[in-house]
Amino acid sequence: MTLLGAARISAQPQILLSFDYEYIRQGMAGVVNLSGADVLGGVIETLDRTYPFFPVTNGFASLVSVPLNQKIKKDYPLSVTVYLKDGSSVKSEGVLRVESGEYIRESNFVIPKDRMYLLDPEIQQNEDLRLTSIYSVVTPTRFWEGRFATPVNAATTSPFGSVRSYNDGSTRRHTGVDFRVTTGIPISAAATGRVVFARGLDIHGYNVIIDHGWGVFTNYSHLSQIFVVPGQVVLQGEIIGLTGNTGRSTGPHLHFEVAVNGNWVSPIEFLKLKMPT
Numbered sequence: 584m585t586l587l588g589a590a591r592i593s594a595q596p597q598i599l600l601s602f603d604y605e606y607i608r609q610g611m612a613g614v615v616n617l618s619g620a621d622v623l624g625g626v627i628e629t630l631d632r633t634y635p636f637f638p639v640t641n642g643f644a645s646l647v648s649v650p651l652n653q654k655i656k657k658d659y660p661l662s663v664t665v666y667l668k669d670g671s672s673v674k675s676e677g678v679l680r681v682e683s684g685e686y687i688r689e690s691n692f693v694i695p696k697d698r699m700y701l702l703d704p705e706i707q708q709n710e711d712l713r714l715t716s717i718y719s720v721v722t723p724t725r726f727w728e729g730r731f732a733t734p735v736n737a738a739t740t741s742p743f744g745s746v747r748s749y750n751d752g753s754t755r756r757h758t759g760v761d762f763r764v765t766t767g768i769p770i771s772a773a774a775t776g777r778v779v780f781a782r783g784l785d786i787h788g789y790n791v792i793i794d795h796g797w798g799v800f801t802n803y804s805h806l807s808q809i810f811v812v813p814g815q816v817v818l819q820g821e822i823i824g825l826t827g828n829t830g831r832s833t834g835p836h837l838h839f840e841v842a843v844n845g846n847w848v849s850p851i852e853f854l855k856l857k858m859p860t
């Protein structure tokens with residue numbers, strides 16, 4: 584073997600790819616880590632979406648999220664493209680296993696008569712589209728440090744992902760988790776980020792959306808008062824509004840949503856996720 588040949592062999596790109604999960608449940612997220620001396624960045628493609636890698640202390644990390652209604656399947660195609668410092672790239676193919684989110688059914692959601700029109704499928708569809716378009720923005724800056732916190736110190740009443748049946752006979756998926764609170768309780772930002780939406784919507788009522796960067800958003804709904812404006816940077820724990828009963832709500836509570844790369848994910852599971860730093 585010539586020296587040149589040996590040099591070529593030793594110049595094989597060093598790429599270390601590790602998945603923090605064996606599978607991802609419907610409506611949840613998983614972390615993928617990428618490192619190596621020759622790595623400049625990368626991107627994951629799966630479930631018709633692109634999940635970029637962002638720089639962390641020891642390399643790069645990506646947050647892959649699975650839609651709430653994704654069919655359970657063992658082998659969705661997943662590809663990783665790694666960009667190298669010499670300008671080339673390496674693509675590898677793998678699979679993503681999606682398991683059940685084991686979401687429950689909840690019946691007897693009685694919307695008051697004067698708000699029944701909010702069960703109109705067109706209003707629902709318009710609002711879903713509006714929110715998912717906000718949630719699909721990927722800001723490369725990571726505003727948060729460490730773990731996300733619960734926005735209010737209260738018990739949860741209704742879990743994320745449940746299939747809810749309403750008094751008009753229709754069913755809807757629950758895109759957040761509900762906390763049991765009365766009206767007027769201060770709500771704090773789950774993590775540092777930039778406010779991107781702070782006004783009323785038909786279903787979510789008065790709500791605040793915070794962009795935390797890396798495609799992670801939190802939403803605080805049915806508020807009675809909002810104390811922040813779009814563009815404002817809020818710190819973790821900062822009071823952003825007061826709980827209420829606005830929008831399609833059956834009584835005072837806080838509806839709290841987390842979205843990752845355009846998909847609603849379980850807020851409680853997301854708070855437990857070991858986030859890269």
Ligand SMILES: [Zn+2]
Nearest residue numbers: 759760761838
């Ligand atoms: Zn809710």
